[in-house]
Amino acid sequence: MGEHLTITASDGFTLNAYRAAPEGAPRGGLVVIQEVWGVNKWVRSVVDRFAAHGYLTIAPAMFDRVELGYESENYGPDQFAVIGEMMKKFDQHTALLDVEAAIKAVSDAGKVGITGYCFGGAMTWRAAAHRGMGLSAASGYYGGGIPNYIELAPQIPLEMHFGGEDKGIPLEQIEQLKATHPCVGIHVYAAGHGFCNSDRPSHFDEVACTKASARTLAFFRQHLG
Secondary structure: OEEEEEEEOOOOOEEEEEEEOOOOOOOEEEEEEOEOOEOOHHHHHHHHHHHHOOEEEEEEOOOOOOOOOOEOOOOOHHHHHHHHHHHHHOOHHHHHHHHHHHHHHHHHHOOEEEEEEOHHHHHHHHHHOOOOOOEEEEEEEOOOOHHHOOOOOOOOOEEEEEEOOOOOOOHHHHHHHHHHOOOOEEEEEOOOOOOOOOOOOOOOOHHHHHHHHHHHHHHHHHHOO
16 A cells, blocks of 8 residues: 655755555544654554555654664664664654655645554654654654653644553653643553553553544544544
């Protein structure tokens, strides 16, 4: 269903992306922000799934500025050492330029939303708090490092999905996020981290993911079309 292509950010950097188009006229546009394993097989399947629901969907390769073409299917502990070194070089400012380029790439479809998982969940919040990016709604999943973005006030309708049994995101932080931003719909599920990645059997929770995905689709249909 999808295709690999490149997009260019406002500073001239060209990055890879994966895009899928719906059959017929799109409901709107959608940007999917990857986990830390790049735009890998599972992320591409998410892009395809949202396209099947009617959205022109794109996933920008957010680590291309660090390592061009990076993606991995290795969910083992050894890969986290590689990811840790990459994150030391990751720049939040230029990352938003890449997100903006992805938004523009699907803006012809109408209103544009954004979603993301893990690393992408935190990026989703950052994008939702950034003025002038052309976004109309955001739905993020288990974005870690809540203290790093809790002071960023969303500028568009936003919801977030967390696992109540996530050992890396304490419930106290989630409750603090709720209290600080009561306008954000924050949903907590009886699941751990990464509960929507079906390629990680040790983390995937079908019940939680099905419920969260249905909420996301309803949210985007309300705010995008």
